[in-house]
Amino acid sequence: MAKFITLPGSRRTLLPNSRIAGPVNRSETISFTVRVRSKGDLRELEQLVETESHKPVSKRKYMTHAQFTTRYGSRQEDLAAVESYAAQHNLLVAHRSSAERSVRLVGALGDVLRAFPANLHQYHHAFGTYRGRSGEIEMPDSLAGIVTGIFGLDTRPLRRTRMRRRVSANGPGGDNGVAATTFAQRYNFPTTFGGKALDGTGKNIGIIELGGGYDVSDLSIYFSEVGVPMPNVVCVPVGAGNNPGPDPVSDGEVMLDIEVAGTVAPKANIVVYFGANTGGGFRDAISAAIHDDQRNLDVISISWGSSEPPKADAEQELGDYHSLFVEAASMGITVCAATGDHGTANDTSWDQGFHVNHPACDPNVLACGGTQVDPASGDDIVWNDNQPFSPGIGDGGGWTTGGGISQCYPVPSYQAGIQMPPVLGGGTVGRGLPDLAMSATNYFIRVDSGESASGGTSAVAPLVAALVALIGQAKGKRIGLMQPILYANAAAFKDVTVGNNSIPESAPGYNAGPGWDACTGLGTPDGTAVMNLF
Numbered sequence: 001m002a003k004f005i006t007l008p009g010s011r012r013t014l015l016p017n018s019r020i021a022g023p024v025n026r027s028e029t030i031s032f033t034v035r036v037r038s039k040g041d042l043r044e045l046e047q048l049v050e051t052e053s054h055k056p057v058s059k060r061k062y063m064t065h066a067q068f069t070t071r072y073g074s075r076q077e078d079l080a081a082v083e084s085y086a087a088q089h090n091l092l093v094a095h096r097s098s099a100e101r102s103v104r105l106v107g108a109l110g111d112v113l114r115a116f117p118a119n120l121h122q123y124h125h126a127f128g129t130y131r132g133r134s135g136e137i138e139m140p141d142s143l144a145g146i147v148t149g150i151f152g153l154d155t156r157p158l159r160r161t162r163m164r165r166r167v168s169a170n171g172p173g174g175d176n177g178v179a180a181t182t183f184a185q186r187y188n189f190p191t192t193f194g195g196k197a198l199d200g201t202g203k204n205i206g207i208i209e210l211g212g213g214y215d216v217s218d219l220s221i222y223f224s225e226v227g228v229p230m231p232n233v234v235c236v237p238v239g240a241g242n243n244p245g246p247d248p249v250s251d252g253e254v255m256l257d258i259e260v261a262g263t264v265a266p267k268a269n270i271v272v273y274f275g276a277n278t279g280g281g282f283r284d285a286i287s288a289a290i291h292d293d294q295r296n297l298d299v300i301s302i303s304w305g306s307s308e309p310p311k312a313d314a315e316q317e318l319g320d321y322h323s324l325f326v327e328a329a330s331m332g333i334t335v336c337a338a339t340g341d342h343g344t345a346n347d348t349s350w351d352q353g354f355h356v357n358h359p360a361c362d363p364n365v366l367a368c369g370g371t372q373v374d375p376a377s378g379d380d381i382v383w384n385d386n387q388p389f390s391p392g393i394g395d396g397g398g399w400t401t402g403g404g405i406s407q408c409y410p411v412p413s414y415q416a417g418i419q420m421p422p423v424l425g426g427g428t429v430g431r432g433l434p435d436l437a438m439s440a441t442n443y444f445i446r447v448d449s450g451e452s453a454s455g456g457t458s459a460v461a462p463l464v465a466a467l468v469a470l471i472g473q474a475k476g477k478r479i480g481l482m483q484p485i486l487y488a489n490a491a492a493f494k495d496v497t498v499g500n501n502s503i504p505e506s507a508p509g510y511n512a513g514p515g516w517d518a519c520t521g522l523g524t525p526d527g528t529a530v531m532n533l534f
Helices: 040-050 065-072 075-087 111-116 181-184 216-226 248-264 279-290 315-330 456-475 483-487 528-532
Strands: 004-006 019-021 029-036 094-095 104-107 120-124 130-134 138-140 147-151 162-165 203-208 234-238 271-273 299-302 304-307 334-339 368-374 380-382 436-439 443-447 451-457
Touching: 004 299, 029 075, 029 111, 029 181, 040 203, 040 315, 065 299, 065 315, 075 094, 075 104, 094 203, 104 111, 104 436, 138 299, 147 279, 147 315, 181 248, 181 299, 181 436, 181 443, 203 248, 216 248, 234 279, 248 271, 248 456, 271 279, 279 299, 304 334, 315 334, 368 456, 380 436, 436 456, 443 456, 451 456, 456 528, 483 528
Parallel strands: 203 271, 203 299, 234 271, 299 334, 334 368, 368 436
Antiparallel strands: 004 138, 019 120, 029 104, 029 147, 094 104, 120 130, 162 451, 368 380, 443 451
């Protein structure tokens, strides 16, 4: 009989205000992922990223997928050990990857818990019923030092970061908003370089989605209406697939991401990775995108996320995501993520705590905040609808850009010279969010045969991803981690000094001001000036 030990760092707590709903269904078939150690020293890899990211792009040395797998992938005997143990418990292998250092397993929940004991129950929550885990995961001592994480036992959902109002099918303009090209022009995105048009040719933009889907006929009509060639859009299922219709809210997120990125970089390949809306599904989709050696992504856009968890309660998850983003940076892949749409509450209600959005808070992720155009001055100010949370307000209120100070990640080297504001609620000064911002309002989208104005920081992430693709096309190389160069050249940004991300009668926030701030970061970019930095 196997002797069980605790998986280091696997302690987890429930979502606040969870109410027990009953036992789990042990006959339910589930999918989960086992992550194993690297054959190389990941601290060495992180130092490599730190060193290379301070160099001009022309002098950066990125690893190829093959080189990464050879040096930092998993040992085959480690994967085999996990497979062998899984087979003894009737668990089937759905996916195995040395590059991702993981084995995805499928089986009855009862068999899973016999193989990897954990405290699981069903819980009710405002976000819906979920399978929740508290405490640690156990594993056999034969896998000690081999397994670094187990993901997917818990099904708490993640949230999209977007607001939307439905109007009619009348094309762009008026209440339907404007095409993303309007914002590309506003922020001076480059259109030519070396005598060639910049349209994303040869670049691959990955988009992470956790539900919903896209309809090709809707995309065709949309791109015709905005006068842009329809890009090549590819679906990659990672535990979920392209499924438009049943979940129109998630459809809106998918279509917003594709339409914004595709409008600005229409000749880029848009690759959509669909994962299940759980923590495990999210990390699997991100991992698949980073290590996709067939499509070789240049940049990844993420508009989903959740509040940064307490470090002591999610060491395994935080460490694993951080490792993934280091891996992306080592291969020159830029990762852009929305900072959230509810200020420091980071949710549709306030639990009296102050939160930044994960994964935007990871120092290897480009955190994308939101502005709005002040009709009086024509300048960008902090995006904030200045409405309290209220069910009596059509969209629930409380909409404003996410931003703040991480309590899990220390101040990265590229922010070392910044005077951070006092941490709301107390706490340690850490990585500040966002890095930059652009308009989070008035984007024309088409979804489920209807057209509307949409927005949120979810619109900013794919807009930034499109800019990265244009710059990569101009330079003929992946751009990789951008922050060290951006923070050293703040003159490439227009400072945003008006507004705050407080929610009236609810969550306090931060104020905009001269220099970097926890509402709009460095400010709004001059896209052409940013291109010239690299």
